[in-house]
Every structure is written in C-alpha cells, then in structure tokens.
Amino acid sequence: MRVVLASGGALLLGGISSAAPGGNTPDAAAGQAEAVFDALEARLAAAGGALHDVCKITMQITDRAFRQAVYAVMGRRLLGVRPVSTGLIVNGLDDPHALFQLDAWAAPGGPHERLRSYRSTSVPYGTTHQPFVAEFCMVVKAGRDVFLRGQTGMSLDGTFTGAGDPGAQARVAMDNVETLLADAGATLADAVHVTVYVTDRAWLSPALRAVVPRFAASPVPLSVLVVKGLAAPEILMEVDVRAQLG
Template sequence: MKAAILREGTLHLSGIIAGDVAGGFTIEAAEKQAEAVFDRLEAALASAGCQLTDLCKITMQITDRAFRQAIYGVMGRRLAGVHPVSTGLIVKALRDPAAVFQLDVYAVPGGPHERLRKYRSTSAPYGLHKQEFVADFCMVVVAGRRIFLRGQTGLTLDRDFPNLHDAGAQARLAISNVEKLLAEGGATLANGVAATVYVTDRAQIAPVMEALQPALSRHGIPHSLFIVKGLAAPEILMEIDVHAVLPDVG
C-alpha cells in the first residue's frame, strides 16, 4: 500500500490488498480478503487522522467477476452510510498473484462532506441489470475545493442504458454526464485536473477517444487510458473518471 498527501490535505491510499490473509480463488477467499482490505483501510485512515466519513472516492479492482458480489457485499457493510463515489474494475491480475481484490481511495479530512445524488445499489441498475449487493453510493462528493465523481459510463443519470454495443455513443453520454454532475457540484470541465479512461477492448480506444478527446483537449485535462478485463456490467464498454478542483477564491 502506498499513501500520499495531496493538496489541501487530501489523502490518497493506493494498492490496498489483504496481505497475509490466505489466498485462494474462491468466493469465500475473496470475502475474507475483502474483510482484510477494509481492516487495513480503517487502520491507514486512523493513522492519518481520518475517519471513514472522510472517504470520497473508491476504486475497486477485482480479478474475476464471480467475486464481485461477495466483495461488494463486504464493502457495503463496512461503508454503510458513507456514500462514496466509486469505480469498479475487473482486471486480469494484481501485483500479488494471491490477491483477488485491491482498493484505491481518496479521503479528505473534515467529512462527511457534501454528497449529491445518493443512492443504494439495489435501487439502481448497472447496465441492464440491478445489483444484488447492498451498498450506499453517491454520484458527486464535494470536499472543500475538490470534486470527485462516480465513474461515468453509457448509463444516463436516470439509469437508462440506450447505447448497447456502441462504445463511442457510450462515451458521448458519459462525458455529457460528467459535465452535468460537475455543474451540480459548482464546477465545469475547465476545473478538471485529471481524467482516467477505461475500455474493455483495444478496438474501443478509437471511438471512445474520438468522443472524449475534444472536451479533454479543450480544457487541457491530462488523462490516462487503460484496457481492463471488464467494468460493472459486461455491456458497459467504457468508463471515465474525472477529478476537479475549484479555484481558490481566498
């Protein structure tokens, strides 16, 4: 696990894994690893003078979709009532070959922060289907000058999914969602400081970036792109994370 303190005291914890917990590629092992990961997260937050209510953004990295229900179930219980924004990735492997789950988080002291568009996982579809696990999320966290968004995909903000099999159309909808959510948090894309784009196939890079590049370039937002094994649902072909910082008016 690596920890970094960013501007305004923002804490970034990356690569949180279960450590010495017994491995094994079963649902039971995945659940045990998830418990250990959240134990380590709580300890790291405490050592930095933070609490769970300071959590803003979590990124879940899981090596097999079959483990998702168990891991997210643990997360939902351990973070009940926190309502972070989230991104969920299915990845080929992690640096520890025994690990099936890794967590990255951003936290800002002084929570619970302003959390917009709160929702519960069981009431909101991810792609074409609702999720069985119970977890509290939101779409926007405003923590001082920092704005964190839930990873945006081809889902509308009303949770419709109109662009099946069309990565470019999903990307156009995703960046439109980003602009709307930033506006709700008092920002625009001009306040964007970083973006991360995920696609599930190399063939999707061109149509996705054709849709995203004009906005990212117009506002000079530095960005990275990764090819991942999967996203929250198989029909979701791309996702974009955007992080914004409001200007210092003091």
C-alpha cells in the same frame, strides 16, 4: 500501500490488498475484502481520519465471480458513508495471490457534501440490477476537491444507451460528467485528471474521440487503461474525472 497528499488536502490511499490464505473462491475474496477494509481503516486513523472521510473508491477485482462477495463486504463496512465509486475487473494484481485491491481518496475532517445519493439495488448497472446492497452517491465535494462516480453509457435518469457502441456510451458518459460537475459548482475546466477505461483495445479510438475533444479548451492529464471488465458485461467504457475548484 501508498499515501499521497493532494494539493487540495485529500489523501490518496492506493494499492490496498491482502493475500490472506483461502484459495481462489468468492469466500476467499470476501475474506480478503475484510482485511483490506481493516487496513484502510487503520491507515485512515494514522492520517487523522476515519471511514466516514472516504470520498472515492476504486475497486479492482480479479474475477467477476468475486464481485458480489467483495461488494457485500464493502456495503457493510461503508454503510452510511456513500462514496463515489468505480468498479473494475482486472486480469491480475501486483500480488499474484490477491483477489481484490482498493484505491481510496479521503478528506480527513471534511467538510463533505455528497450529492445524488442512491442505493445499489435501486438503480441498474448496464441492463441489470446488482444483487449487493451498498450506498453510494454520484458526486462528493470535499473542500476544493470534487470526485465523480465513474460514468458510463448509463444516463443520470437510469437509461442505458449505446449497446455495442463504445463511442455512444462515451458521449453519454461525458454528458453526465458535465452535469455532475455543475452540481458541485465546477466545469470541465476545473478537471485535474481524467481516466478512461475500456474493455477492449478496439474500443480505445471511439471512446477517446468522444472524450478528448470535450477538454480541448482546457487540456487535462489523461490516463487510458484496458481492463478485463466493468460493472456489467455490456458496459464497454468508463470515464473517471477528478476536479478541483479554484
């Protein structure tokens, strides 16, 4: 468990996992998810916050078959919070017995402004709808800090573009990023960190060709990760952007 105080006052609570016994099944993943959210709540309380202060979550699950079980727990535990999110399917975690891990950004005390709220069952993820019920938003503005939902080839009007083409998906994702930053009164020049996820090493070059030039005027730290999967199999890339207002 790692806690980092960001310069804008937000906390990063990273690497929260639980290796509770139960095997390698969806039920076991759900049990671990309950333990993870218990731990998140306890760590937030120790830092003077609560679950309603959560701004951004990054879910890391070791098998797509566990996704429904884990997200069902998350939807119930964060009901009414409406964080922005990124969901990853990964090959493994630091603890070989862990099926699920969570990173969370929180801003204790707020104020929080949550923009473009939506319900998981009302929007598609790639070409399909997700069966779990959860409440999210596209942008959280917490003081100077701005957190965006991970952006993909899904346009803000719900149209998926670029099937089989990571570059096309990345171009849509970056158009979304600019629009969402503008909603919060920010621009690409206010970005303080960018993470690009791809589901195959071959997708790195086309995705980065669409992302990196958009920050040419204001270079920003960039992390690039190859993951096992994203929210849907047809989603080949995702970009996470965090910004701070001056």
